[in-house]
Amino acid sequence: MNGPRRRSPSGAMRYACRRSIYVEYSRQSKRHQPRTECRVSRRRGAMQSALLVVQGLGLMALLTIAFSVVHGQSWPRGLRHAVLGLCFGLGAILSMMQPIPVAPGMLVDTRNLFIGFAGAFIGPVGAIVALAAAAIARITIGGAGLGLGLISMTTVACVGTLWGLRRLRPPIMTLMHCVLMGVSFSITLVIGLIALRGEALQNFLPIIPFILMFNVGGSVVFGMLFERERRSARRERQLQNDAQLDPLTAAYNRRGLDRLYSDVMYMNENFGRGLLLIDLDHFKKINDTCGHAFGDEVLRASTKAIQSSVRGGDVVARIGGEEFVVLLPDVTQENARRIGERIRSAIRKAAGVDGVTITASVGASYWQHGGRSLDAALKAADGSMYEAKRQGRDRMVFPESDLHPR
Numbered sequence: 001m002n003g004p005r006r007r008s009p010s011g012a013m014r015y016a017c018r019r020s021i022y023v024e025y026s027r028q029s030k031r032h033q034p035r036t037e038c039r040v041s042r043r044r045g046a047m048q049s050a051l052l053v054v055q056g057l058g059l060m061a062l063l064t065i066a067f068s069v070v071h072g073q074s075w076p077r078g079l080r081h082a083v084l085g086l087c088f089g090l091g092a093i094l095s096m097m098q099p100i101p102v103a104p105g106m107l108v109d110t111r112n113l114f115i116g117f118a119g120a121f122i123g124p125v126g127a128i129v130a131l132a133a134a135a136i137a138r139i140t141i142g143g144a145g146l147g148l149g150l151i152s153m154t155t156v157a158c159v160g161t162l163w164g165l166r167r168l169r170p171p172i173m174t175l176m177h178c179v180l181m182g183v184s185f186s187i188t189l190v191i192g193l194i195a196l197r198g199e200a201l202q203n204f205l206p207i208i209p210f211i212l213m214f215n216v217g218g219s220v221v222f223g224m225l226f227e228r229e230r231r232s233a234r235r236e237r238q239l240q241n242d243a244q245l246d247p248l249t250a251a252y253n254r255r256g257l258d259r260l261y262s263d264v265m266y267m268n269e270n271f272g273r274g275l276l277l278i279d280l281d282h283f284k285k286i287n288d289t290c291g292h293a294f295g296d297e298v299l300r301a302s303t304k305a306i307q308s309s310v311r312g313g314d315v316v317a318r319i320g321g322e323e324f325v326v327l328l329p330d331v332t333q334e335n336a337r338r339i340g341e342r343i344r345s346a347i348r349k350a351a352g353v354d355g356v357t358i359t360a361s362v363g364a365s366y367w368q369h370g371g372r373s374l375d376a377a378l379k380a381a382d383g384s385m386y387e388a389k390r391q392g393r394d395r396m397v398f399p400e401s402d403l404h405p406r
Contacts, residue, residue, distance in 0.1 A: 046210075052098065052099075052108075052214075056214050057221075059114070063114070067230075070084050074240065081125040081129075085130045086129050088117060092111035092130060093111075095114065096109050096134070096137055096138065096141065102204045102207070103199060103203065105144030105146070106143065107141070110211070111134055113182075115160065116156045117222070117223070120223075121227070121230060134153055148195050151191060152191055156188055178223040182219030186216070243256075249300055249318050250303070251324070253318065257315070257327075260327070264313070264327050270330055271330050271332050271368075272331060272333060272368035273367055274339075274366045275365045275378070276326040276328065276336070276362055276364050277324075277385045278325070279323050279360065279362075280302060281358070281359045284322075286298065302324070302350075305346035305347045306324055309339065310343070311339070313329060314326055325378070333366055333368075340396045343360070344394070361385055362388060362395070363381040364397070366399075
């Protein structure tokens with residue numbers, strides 16, 4: 001005998017059951033959705049920060065090459081530093097092209113390391129040029145974070161300049177010094193922590209480790225490279241200078257005179273050009289009688305006397321044992337004669353040591369138009385100088401007819 005037959009649920013009951021399941025599923029989905037979006041956002045932010053670091057390292061590598069090329073040039077120091085500062089400023093500008101926005105108008109990038117390096121490895125001129133270039137770019141971009149960005153860049157430029165000062169800078173940049181430098185450049189992160197609020201601060205916090213890693217890592221890797229390149233370029237320039245200077249008197253030698261002659265003597269065509277040849281009288285006898293140490297002291301004293309008697313743009317060189325040459329660019333005949341007499345008088349007053357009086361015979365060569373080779377000018381001045389010796393020494397002979405090129 002069959003039992004009572006069960007009644008199947010009605011369509012309305014089945015619909016209500018399915019709806020309750022759907023509603024519960026929807027609630028659970030909405031409950032987990034914010035967590036999923038948060039994880040995706042964090043991954044995206046981490047990838048952006050990592051790409052920011054890689055981009056900054058690539059730019060810094062290119063700057064290392066530029067630093068090596070420019071620092072090895074024999075340009076004037078100010079020009080060299082200005083060009084390098086512009087290169088670092090360009091690196092800062094390029095780093096601003098791919099920033100991470102933490103809020104509308106508020107951008108985070110790696111520009112500060114470039115500006116800090118400009119101050120640390122180039123000096124005040126480099127820091128000012130790099131800061132000016134980066135500031136112009138940031139002002140052009142604009143936005144709510146403009147003021148904070150300018151404060152941050154100015155701060156790191158000052159910190160970098162302090163690292164570059166000779167009084168504060170260590171003689172050799174070690175690994176620890178580079179780490180400390182990178183940490184000091186990260187002081188701008190503290191400025192961001194103080195100034196940012198709300199969502200901007202929340203977006204900024206995850207980026208901090210990457211910026212800190214870039215500042216410290218970049219300072220270690222590229223700081224050591226920059227330091228090595230700077231020392232190498234400095235040694236090379238020192239060797240070049242030493243090859244052109246007389247080691248005893250620090251005046252130019254014959255090689256330095258040859259190099260400077262064409263540059264100095266053709267700078268200006270307003271007046272004529274003059275060359276003075278100075279020979280210390282009886283120097284060999286003094287050297288043999290009083291000793292070589294005394295002779296060296298006389299040569300140094302004579303060099304100082306000559307250098308104190310010439311103008312700022314004139315060139316003093318020692319080309320022989322007791323022979324000196326003075327190049328007088330853009331000078332009148334009368335002024336050239338006056339400078340020669342001043343040199344002769346200064347040597348007589350200053351070069352005497354232990355009661356021994358030193359005199360000098362001075363010959364001159366002067367021309368007003370066209371050019372004259374160094375050998376021709378020396379030959380003409382040599383004839384005048386020997387004429388001064390024949391007339392009794394301790395005098396200057398200036399040929400009146402020596403006015404045209406040969």
